[in-house]
Amino acid sequence: MSGKIKYELLKKEGRARLGKLITNYGVCDTPMFMPVGTQATVKTLSPEELKDMNCGVILANTYHLWLRPGEDVVSHAGGLHKFMNYDGPILTDSGGFQVFSLAKNKKKDIIEEGVRFKSHLDGTNLLLTPEKSIEIQNKLDSDIAMSFDECIPYPSTYDYTKRSTERTLRWAERGKKVHNNPNQSLFGIVQGGEYEDLRKFSAEETVKMDFDGYSIGGTSVGETKDTMYKMIDYAVKYLPEDKPRYLMGVGDPIDLLEGVARGIDMFDCVLPTRLARHGNVFTRHGRINIRNAKYKEDFTPIEDCDCYCCKHYTKAYVRHLIVANETFGARLLSIHNIRFLVRLMEEIRESIKDGKFIEYKEEFIKQYESK
Amino acid sequence: MSGKIKYELLKKEGRARLGKLITNYGVCDTPMFMPVGTQATVKTLSPEELKDMNCGVILANTYHLWLRPGEDVVSHAGGLHKFMNYDGPILTDSGGFQVFSLAKNKKKDIIEEGVRFKSHLDGTNLLLTPEKSIEIQNKLDSDIAMSFDECIPYPSTYDYTKRSTERTLRWAERGKKVHNNPNQSLFGIVQGGEYEDLRKFSAEETVKMDFDGYSIGGTSVGETKDTMYKMIDYAVKYLPEDKPRYLMGVGDPIDLLEGVARGIDMFDCVLPTRLARHGNVFTRHGRINIRNAKYKEDFTPIEDCDCYCCKHYTKAYVRHLIVANETFGARLLSIHNIRFLVRLMEEIRESIKDGKFIEYKEEFIKQYESK
Numbered sequence: 001m002s003g004k005i006k007y008e009l010l011k012k013e014g015r016a017r018l019g020k021l022i023t024n025y026g027v028c029d030t031p032m033f034m035p036v037g038t039q040a041t042v043k044t045l046s047p048e049e050l051k052d053m054n055c056g057v058i059l060a061n062t063y064h065l066w067l068r069p070g071e072d073v074v075s076h077a078g079g080l081h082k083f084m085n086y087d088g089p090i091l092t093d094s095g096g097f098q099v100f101s102l103a104k105n106k107k108k109d110i111i112e113e114g115v116r117f118k119s120h121l122d123g124t125n126l127l128l129t130p131e132k133s134i135e136i137q138n139k140l141d142s143d144i145a146m147s148f149d150e151c152i153p154y155p156s157t158y159d160y161t162k163r164s165t166e167r168t169l170r171w172a173e174r175g176k177k178v179h180n181n182p183n184q185s186l187f188g189i190v191q192g193g194e195y196e197d198l199r200k201f202s203a204e205e206t207v208k209m210d211f212d213g214y215s216i217g218g219t220s221v222g223e224t225k226d227t228m229y230k231m232i233d234y235a236v237k238y239l240p241e242d243k244p245r246y247l248m249g250v251g252d253p254i255d256l257l258e259g260v261a262r263g264i265d266m267f268d269c270v271l272p273t274r275l276a277r278h279g280n281v282f283t284r285h286g287r288i289n290i291r292n293a294k295y296k297e298d299f300t301p302i303e304d305c306d307c308y309c310c311k312h313y314t315k316a317y318v319r320h321l322i323v324a325n326e327t328f329g330a331r332l333l334s335i336h337n338i339r340f341l342v343r344l345m346e347e348i349r350e351s352i353k354d355g356k357f358i359e360y361k362e363e364f365i366k367q368y369e370s371k
Numbered sequence: 372m373s374g375k376i377k378y379e380l381l382k383k384e385g386r387a388r389l390g391k392l393i394t395n396y397g398v399c400d401t402p403m404f405m406p407v408g409t410q411a412t413v414k415t416l417s418p419e420e421l422k423d424m425n426c427g428v429i430l431a432n433t434y435h436l437w438l439r440p441g442e443d444v445v446s447h448a449g450g451l452h453k454f455m456n457y458d459g460p461i462l463t464d465s466g467g468f469q470v471f472s473l474a475k476n477k478k479k480d481i482i483e484e485g486v487r488f489k490s491h492l493d494g495t496n497l498l499l500t501p502e503k504s505i506e507i508q509n510k511l512d513s514d515i516a517m518s519f520d521e522c523i524p525y526p527s528t529y530d531y532t533k534r535s536t537e538r539t540l541r542w543a544e545r546g547k548k549v550h551n552n553p554n555q556s557l558f559g560i561v562q563g564g565e566y567e568d569l570r571k572f573s574a575e576e577t578v579k580m581d582f583d584g585y586s587i588g589g590t591s592v593g594e595t596k597d598t599m600y601k602m603i604d605y606a607v608k609y610l611p612e613d614k615p616r617y618l619m620g621v622g623d624p625i626d627l628l629e630g631v632a633r634g635i636d637m638f639d640c641v642l643p644t645r646l647a648r649h650g651n652v653f654t655r656h657g658r659i660n661i662r663n664a665k666y667k668e669d670f671t672p673i674e675d676c677d678c679y680c681c682k683h684y685t686k687a688y689v690r691h692l693i694v695a696n697e698t699f700g701a702r703l704l705s706i707h708n709i710r711f712l713v714r715l716m717e718e719i720r721e722s723i724k725d726g727k728f729i730e731y732k733e734e735f736i737k738q739y740e741s742k
Contacts, residue, residue, distance in 0.1 A: 041692060041699040044415075069667065069691040077670055077687060085683045296440065299448055312456045316448060320440040321412060327698050328412045 004212050005089075005144065005185045007244045007265070011352060015236070015263040018352040021057075021244055023089040023143050024183055025081065028056030029349055030244065030265040033256060033341040034091060035272065039064045040074070040084040042338075043273045044331040047086045053307065053339045054346065057089040057144070059268045062136050063098035063128070067121055071139040079141030091268070092142035094133045094175075094189075097151050097249070110150060112167065130175035138181040144213065145179065147172040149189040152218045154227075161193035165202045176209060185212035187246060190235045193218060194227055199234035213244040216264070220249035228255070232262045239263075253282065253344055253368060257361045260348055272337030277330045279322040282340040286368050290333070295319045307339035308332070375583050376460075376515065376556045378615045378636075382723060386607070386634040389723040392428075392615055394460040394514050395554055396452065399427030400720055401615065401636040404627060404712040405462060406643065410435045411445070411455040413709075414644045415702040418457045424678065424710045425717070428460040428515070430639045433507050434469035434499070438492055442510040450512030462639070463513035465504045465546075465560075468522050468620070481521060483538065501546035509552040515584065516550065518543040520560040523589045525598070532564035536573045547580060556583035558617060561606045564589060565598055570605035584615040587635070591620035599626070603633045610634075624653065624715055624739060628732045631719055643708030648701045650693040653711040657739050661704070666690045678710035679703070 002024055011018040021028045034057045035042050035050065042050060042058060050058060060080055065071060077083035080090050096115070099108060103117035114129030130148040137145035149168040152161055168191045179186050188211035192198035206214060216235045219228045232247065239245050244265045250256065251269020259267060272282065279290045283303045290302075296319060301310040309318065309332040321329025344364070351360035377393040378401075390401045405428045406413050406421065413421060413429060421429060431451055436442060448454035451461050467486070470479060474488035485500030501519040508516035520539040523532055539562045550557050559582035563569035577585060587606045590599045603618065610616050615636045621627065622640020630638060643653065650661045654674045661673075667690060672681040680689065680703040692700025715735070722731035 039691070039695045039697055040688075041697050044698045044702070046699070046702075064695075068695050069687070073668055073687060073691070076668055077685065083685075083688055083691075085688070297444055297447055314448065314454075316440070316444060317411075317454055317456070320410070320444070320454075324410045324435075324439055326410055326412050327415045327701070328417070330698070331415070331417075 002183050004183075005244075007213070007242060009241055013352045013355055013357045014261065016260050016348075016352050016357045017263055017265055018349055019244070019265060021089075021265070023057070025087055025089040025143060026056070028089065031256075031260045031345055031348055032056050032266055033251065033345050034059055034266060034268040035338045036061075036268055036270045037084070037086075038270070039068070040080060042334070043277070044327060044334050045338075047084070047088075049308070049335060050086070050338075051088065053335065054342050055088065055338065057091050057266070058086065059091050059093065060084075060140065060142065061095070061098055062092045062133060062140065063095035063102070065092075065140060066095060066128075066136050067119060071136040075139040075141070081141070089143040091144040092137045092140050092146065093248070094146040094148040095128055095136070096133070096149050099128050100151050112170075114148070114171075115150075130171040131178045134175040134179050134186075138179065138184065141181065142184060144185045144187060145181075146215065147175045147186065147188050147211070149191055149217055152191055152193050154194070154218070156193055158195055158198075161191075161195055161198055165191045165193070165198050169202065169205050172206060172209060176211070187211050187213040187215050189215045189217040189248075190239075191217050192231075192235065194231060196234045199231060200238060203235045203238035207238060207240060211243070213246060213266075214239045215246040215248050217248055219247060225255065225258070229258055229262065232259065232264065236263045251341060253341065254365060256341065256344060257348070257364060260357070261361060272341055273334045276333035276337050279319075279329070279333065281333055282337050284364075284367050285370055290315060290319045290322055292319075302336055305336065305339065306343070307336050309336040373554050375554075376615075378584070378613060380612055384723050384726055384728045385632065387631050387719075387723050387728045388634055388636055389720055390615070390636060392460075392636070394428070396458055396460040396514060397427070399460065402627075402631045402716055402719055403427050403637055404622065404716050405430055405637060405639040406709050407432075407639055407641045408455070408457075409641070410439070411451060413705070414648070415698060415705050416709075418455070418459075420679070420706060421457070421709075422459065424706065425713050426459065426709065428462050428637070429457065430462050430464065431455075431511065431513065432466070432469060433463045433504060433511065434466035434473070436463075436511060437466060437499075437507050438490055442507040446510040446512070452512070460514040462515040463508045463511050463517065464619070465517040465519040466499055466507070467504070467520050470499050471522050483541075485519070485542075486521075501542040502549045505546040505550050505557075509550065509555065512552065513555060515556045515558060516552075517558050517586065518546045518560050518582070520562060520588055523562055523564045525565070525589070527564055529566055529569075532562075532566055532569055536562045536564070536569050540573065540576050543577060543580060543582075547582070558582050558584040558586050560586045560588040560619075561610075562588050563602075563606065565602060567605045570602060571609060574606045574609035578609060578611060582614070584617060584637075585610045586617040586619050588619055590618060596626065596629070600629055600633065603630065603635065607634045622712060624712065625736060627712065627715060628719070628735060631728070632732060643712055644705045647704035647708050650690075650700070650704065652704055653708050655738050656741055661686060661690045661693055663690075673707055676707065676710065677714070678707050680707040
């Protein structure tokens with residue numbers, strides 16, 4: 001097929017949604033977790049490994065690719081899929097989050113036009129606008145593009161949050177106007193901080209613009225989990241049932257379960273790959289650090305898991321690789337950690353299908369927190 | 372099978388030898404190139420990738436594994452093959468070369484007993500002896516172990532070289548006495564520096580001890596290529612035809628051809644993987660650096676090559692990964708560079724079979740130096 005994505009809602013249990021996302025690069029079951037390939041590569045991994053793990057959509061970062069190698073290089077390569085040899089669906093973020101978190105010295109100047117800041121690579125003065133973000137994403141030719149928004153710091157005053165949320169709406173409108181890639185879908189982002197009425201306002205106004213999907217933004221910037229869940233609750237009820245909902249930057253297993261319980265369909269996070277590089281490992285009984293001396297002669301796999309790492313390697317070997325700073329260790333743990341989240345989502349989908357999501361969620365959390 | 376390796380000489384063209392090495396983990400055609408898995412991992416790569424590249428024997432470093440994770444951990448895991456999940460043949464070096472090159476502050480004290488030095492990791496005082504080296508290798512359970520030797524610095528005086536060469540012979544004898552792994556073969560190492568009579572002496576005395584194979588040592592420590600070729604010439608004529616000959620630490624394509632022309636069967640080197648991490652790439656027309664700006668929009672593969680990198684990725688993408696410090700770039704170039712050398716050896720074997728090695732060698736060198 002070609003054209004925009006389609007979302008089909010198959011079943012609900014409470015607010016949890018079982019569905020599918022039909023894209024130009026295959027059909028993905030939702031809810032789903034999407035690994036992050038910041039610089040057009042999911043760190044250490046090959047596209048084939050991602051496929052083997054049953055990954056659907058992967059992310060790439062507009063900000064990073066804009067700076068390096070440049071959107072024109074990717075475009076001349078035939079788009080991101082060809083450039084990075086990934087024939088599954090790709091989502092690009094707007095670059096906004098990176099501008100706010102990576103700008104040199106964290107200094108940036110938010111103006112109506114966009115955001116002025118200095119490159120984290122070489123200090124060059126840059127201006128990212130809603131139009132520019134969409135133009136870059138059009139050229140990257142991802143399957144799903146995101147509107148340019150301000151990720152509001154937490155905490156922020158009501159007044160600041162209101163002004164920022166209104167500006168994000170104007171930015172969304174401006175971006176939508178210049179979007180011109182017929183095979184790329186465009187998502188709107190709901191802001192509004194921690195304020196119920198602003199979340200409602202942002203959600204309703206964003207939905208009026210009729211995007212192909214909706215993201216709930218600003219939920220993963222340092223607040224407590226309860227605040228995050230509240231932010232989702234405030235926004236999600238105003239989102240249409242027939243469009244996918246995406247919670248950005250969230251990858252903790254418990255948060256995935258809580259997000260699904262609140263009606264979220266898509267999640268992404270660098271967590272599984274970043275943790276892996278530091279030897280941190282997801283297990284059914286909580287997170288462990290493989291560097292721990294107790295694994296030195298532990299010749300069993302990390303756990304009962306179907307990933308390449310657990311099928312072929314012991315904790316002792318992975319520990320050795322991580323302690324010795326060998327990349328293959330990060331690669332093996334990236335595989336395990338991503339597969340852990342992808343498998344969690346598979347089980348979540350199965351449980352919704354069987355009408356047993358609430359039980360599954362409680363059981364999983366009980367075990368995960370039993371360490 | 373179990374027990375020692377066997378070598379079969381199939382055909383000669385001049386001094387170049389076509390043969391096979393029969394090991395407990397499969398039959399390898401020679402001459403062959405062996406990639407280096409220093410810390411029980413060929414940097415960035417999986418065992419499956421090595422198999423796909425048609426790698427035969429791989430190396431692991433006794434010194435590194437002695438310090439980390441310790442030979443007992445590997446032994447308790449069931450040996451190196453099980454520990455690292457590699458079911459092809461493995462060769463371990465003696466640790467000598469690393470002691471000489473990696474000892475903290477390069478300080479070491481060579482005594483009759485062995486070598487005293489400080490760990491490059493934490494400065495601990497260590498003593499590596501011929502007996503200890505063999506004991507570690509016995510526990511690592513590699514298929515081929517190497518005798519502990521002194522890799523003589525270049526240049527060295529005749530007197531120093533003579534004394535060192537004699538000591539290396541005594542060390543070889545001591546190591547052989549304690550070697551007690553019936554499934555592990557043991558190679559002797561010919562030293563003698565740049566001195567013809569000392570090479571002859573070392574070769575004859577080493578051969579008298581009746582090892583399972585012979586290595587020509589000290590040829591890759593900074594001398595000119597002509598000196599290296601001379602050192603090989605001096606030694607190789609005293610080695611028996613029915614045992615494999617191994618040139619340590621050599622991986623430059625021209626050197627492989629010159630080594631084969633002089634009767635060498637086995638080569639190893641960190642060069643392909645080390646070059647890869649710096650963006651340096653072997654091609655039929657010489658080495659290139661993929662960071663070069665001219666590859667920014669070069670959407671063709673590195674060259675006409677059957678490796679995973681060349682089959683799926685462009686220079687522009689690999690350049691982007693290397694410039695952006697993405698591990699997947701080092702992984703792709705490691706695959707290409709190793710496959711380049713393995714394929715070179717495949718072609719060399721084919722040419723010897725056809726009685727056309729000299730032509731092949733000249734043709735290859737002409738093209739390689741035509742850049």
